[in-house]
Amino acid sequence: MSGNLYERFLAVFSERGDAPAIELADGTTWSYAQLTDQVGRLARRLVEAGVEPGDRVAIQVDKSPQALFTYLACFQAGAVYLPLNTAYTGPEVSYFLSDAQPRCFVCDPRRADELAPIAGEAGVSAVLNMDPTGAGTLTDGLDAVTPMREVVERDPDDLAAICYTSGTTGRSKGAMLSHRNLESNARTLHSYWGFQDGDVLLHALPLFHVHGLFVASNTALLNGSKMLFLPKFDADQVTRLLPKASVMMGVPTFYVRLLERDDFTKDLVAKMRLFVSGSAPLQPETWRQFKERTGFEILERYGMTEAGMITSNPLNGERRPGTVGFPLPNVQVRVAKEDGTVLGTEEIGILEIKGPNLFQGYWNKPEKTAEEFRPDGFFITGDNAKIDDRGYVHIVGRAKDLIISGGYNVYPKEIELTLDAMNGVKESAVFGVPHPDFGEAVTAMVVAEAGKEDTLSEKGLIDACRTQIAGYKTPKRIFFADTLPRNTMGKVQKAQLRSEYESTFQGAA
Template sequence: MTSRCVVSLNVVFRTLCQSTKYTNSSVRRKSLWTQDRVLTSPHKNINIPNCTLNEFVWENLDKWPERTVAVCAITGRGYTYEQAFYLSNAFAANLRTKFKIVDGDVVSVMLPNIPDYPLVAMGILEAGAVISSINPIYTAHEVHRQLLVSNAKVVVTLPEISNIVKEAFKLAKIDIPIIVIKTNGDPAPEGTVLFNELSEDVHVDTSCLKKVRRSNNDVCFLPYSSGTTGLPKGVELSHRNIVANCIQISEPAIKQHNETTKTHQDVVMAVLPFFHSYGATVTMFHRMVVGGKIVTLAKLQPEQFLQSLEKYKANILHIAPPLGLLMTSHPAASPKIYQYLEVILNGAAPFAGSDANRLLSKIQRKIDFRQGYGLTETSPVVSLPIIGSEHYSSVGNPMPSTEVRIVDSNLKNLGPNETGELLVRGPQVMRGYKNNPEANRETFTEDGWFRTGDMAVVDDNGDITIADRIKELIKVKGFQVPPAELEGVLRDHPSVLDVAVIGVPHPTNGEAPKAFVVLKNGQNADTKDICNFVNERVASYKRLNDIVFLDSIPKSLSGKILRKDLKAKYC
């Protein structure tokens, strides 16, 4: 499907519907529920090629060699697909020859979103190694722990954070090579190797890459789970897992991209971190598969982000709730800034339907806004609404070749409109947690279903709505109170910008909800006013009477509220 960057709403949706030939009724010709109360996908099963992720990414290279694969939003520095292919191959060859990387070795990548990231990632895979992503704002203590558990052989980072890596080496009592990517004219730190010298090495013999022997069942990506219920765990995602997820999100009824042609190339603004599976698979790997342009932002600076949307004519945007709230409330936000946007996909955490409506009212035209559901352990996408869905609180139906169960505390299957834990089975589900058999036993059922730890409800049409994390549910007099529900109500208050809700001990009720509120600039509201606003809208056991006003809500870079940090500091 070819689409211009600026088109009217009616043209966008008419084109989408004509090209996909899908409507709500055609997708749901029959019930998605089996007799055993298993929810199936409305989409036909996918065929997964027997290839590695890097082979899959480069499969259509000849269709768009001169197109830009990645460009820095601030400096304009970037690469074409052809350049990326040859530079990543040279880097891969040097990893094997100069650093003695062999099949299955782990190479840690501690980088923000820069245009070199896709080249580094592809080079690691082409060398037969495994990408292990590290948050670039981690402390030395956090880095050293991840280096040890992943057994990394090389680290790729920036010169300005190489000292953190060196401190981590001391803590871990290891000494491995550091490769740095220079983004300015500063000299490379002592004891490091320059990435561009490895990738631009015209003398390296790339024939060594013929010795790489990797199957699609081998691990290719080793991100670490957020650790909201304990220390982060290494998530083993295979080539097959990520290839399958790329194919799943290309399903015509749910895809959020246009075909790359002689006259059109999608532009996606990459502000969500590549070290997270959402940014890695949906924004980076999948966009390379379909020939899109990735505009990278190393750091979220609101004015630069908004200006870049307009400057680069970004028509695809992947967000997490904090970014959506920023787009709604920032003084510089305007319909002009958002004039090229055609698709916004929210993920990482739930975005209330009321928040979605506020964002769309700021854009002042009805673009294709959807939110999907997934986890690091599922590569990440589990479900996604069909194109043009206006059920903003829903995360849609299961992806192709994906099954879902809603179960009670005894793992007994529940049916439509019953709330329980969501279980998943599909080709995108991870192999398991690295060297953690205890966590694997807790996470997988005996018959191979993955336990998400999320509470969900599914309607008769198979639309999934996420309620909350099981471990984050607040238990009031035996009733379960989802924090996300109260957060959605709080955001409806005209003075409230952002919120978080946690459960705190209560002498008679077991637990009680406690809210943390960020007010909009220039707005005044007191605890009584906000509590009354919420309590008029919820059942008695969900009522609030405790609010703390903050300047900001602590969140991970993927947009998840750090409830444990709030509990540690305020409870």
């Protein structure tokens, strides 16, 4: 058996046979046998489109069973899966395609006229499409395609996926994840979170994100679980389906939304086994309210694009609100100063990590990769943390001014570059402030060029941002000032801005 992760999945799928793999809200189901057949046909279609082992396949489509099948088909064909957020605009997609140089790009047919020329300019040789129902040039006539039976051999350290994560330079970096990285994390989570025969996962997360794809999907597939597959989080649908599930993974917003409902009761979740939260900090008050309402303690964990899951509160044992638990098995964590000096218990510094889940580096960025690793192989996460006297990890802040809004990472520099390039804008500062729904809201302070103050408006700048960057990155509020607050060294004081505008969204949920 080669190091291809899909071979590990196939061993499970073959045992499950006609057992359900995916069930949609309307009751439509796919068995594991049907899933395997569809994956094989899609793998053949990709090969016929010219995809060879090691080629990148970029995907920007809405969530559907066929989108998940395509992810697995990339593995079967030996390709490297490259998911793109469906909110990305044309200019953003252009950057990713030019940087990653995929052989094939799959997009939504509703955007084909916009994106196909962009793909052509980036040198992509095959452009296919697929809509939210799973129909499109990728899947049309698929029943006539002979399923690919063999799995292309790959070394465990060969690339399985490239996931782009933003950076402080304003340009996204492609985190290279190997088959070993993904398999080790899936197996660890499967064991650590106690997945068992009969578990049913309520899946309401997007597939372009590590949380929904590598954490939720991979773990469920490795267990041969049924997934109740929703295209997105819908509180009505989630409430209706919870009695049929045993495990749910979500971002904090999911749990806030459920707690707002009168019909979200202890009886409703009587058959549940586990609620997991991640991708953004879970407020201790939400944790406590959830426990009071349902009797369940939400299991909070911590991860990142470059490593999947890193720490987790225990399945059996005390789950401490406000912490992200212990290092996962075979994962090492430490807290250090910027110069690499390792700190002790309760001391705050930058979290550094090491383990089989840790990525291979940044695509085409060897210098940046080298900057982020210590000589002994530890990766510098950029998150400020401490480890308490019981071993629980606390994420106490984020270096580099990262904003987490609705579970998505937003790096201010990218938005600042977008704003600063607009006519009439002299400079800007982007920062996050508390938001009752999204956790944090992207907020900006703008200084106008002399004489152009009357040409700028909040709505105008926000609308202009929406044409350049994804909606979740676009500022929800923009304020204006004559100057930005700076210290004696000239650095913008974003802490001051966050403090000044921290009540902006009170009562906004």
